Amino acid sequence: xxxxxxxxxxxxxxxxxxxxxxxxxxxxxxxxxxxxxxxxxxxxxxxxxxxxxxxxxxxxxxxxxxxxxxxxxxxxxxxxxxxxxxxxxxxxxxxxxxxxxxxxxxxxxxxxxxxxxxxxxxxxxxxxxxxxxxxxxxxxxxxxxxxxxxxxxxxxxxxxxxxxxxxxxxxxxxxxxxxxxxxxxxxxxxxxxxxxxxxxxxxxxxxxxxxxxxxxxxx
Numbered sequence: 001x002x003x004x005x006x007x008x009x010x011x012x013x014x015x016x017x018x019x020x021x022x023x024x025x026x027x028x029x030x031x032x033x034x035x036x037x038x039x040x041x042x043x044x045x046x047x048x049x050x051x052x053x054x055x056x057x058x059x060x061x062x063x064x065x066x067x068x069x070x071x072x073x074x075x076x077x078x079x080x081x082x083x084x085x086x087x088x089x090x091x092x093x094x095x096x097x098x099x100x101x102x103x104x105x106x107x108x109x110x111x112x113x114x115x116x117x118x119x120x121x122x123x124x125x126x127x128x129x130x131x132x133x134x135x136x137x138x139x140x141x142x143x144x145x146x147x148x149x150x151x152x153x154x155x156x157x158x159x160x161x162x163x164x165x166x167x168x169x170x171x172x173x174x175x176x177x178x179x180x181x182x183x184x185x186x187x188x189x190x191x192x193x194x195x196x197x198x199x200x201x202x203x204x205x206x207x208x209x210x211x212x213x214x215x216x217x218x219x
Contacts, residue, residue: 004033026082028078085158086160087161097156097160
């Protein structure tokens with residue numbers, strides 16, 4: 001297999017999760033090499049990744065002589081390799097999809113700084129802070145409105161890169177049991193995503209790993 005995805009520890013690597021989902025959903029064949037990004041081995045392992053990928057991070061997709069080292073670039077590459085269905089054909093819906101993905105990619109990761117993806121798997125979770133709860137409500141408002149405008153059942157109609165990009169974020173938020181009754185479409189959409197075979201496959205492995213405890217979660 002000439003196509004290799006350097007992924008990350010399943011309960012700690014949300015960016016690799018996104019890239020992996022896009023490849024799986026498009027039926028792209030690839031060999032997965034999981035890079036252990038837990039401390040202390042994290043530093044030596046990522047230094048080896050840096051030998052062929054400038055950021056020295058995961059995910060990285062190596063396809064022959066192409067090295068693609070950004071999760072969003074890998075997602076779009078997967079779409080192009082496949083049937084192209086993860087980006088809508090309609091020019092406005094495509095722009096909307098890209099806008100949602102870009103929001104997640106460039107800024108939404110700062111939505112809840114201490115609600116890391118790792119915390120999704122903690123057996124004893126703390127309550128959300130007031131700031132985290134407010135940020136969650138803002139996100140849910142956007143998602144609910146987007147789903148109302150969509151022909152459904154996903155954010156811009158059919159399953160798209162936008163839906164896949166939000167999977168790790170929604171998992172970490174929903175695992176902290178926010179009051180989501182006011183956003184019924186968002187709740188239904190999230191449950192549909194959890195039922196997808198690709199998401200279940202990743203999460204089954206992630207749930208079987210020991211939690212990756214991060215400093216500051218309860219501070």
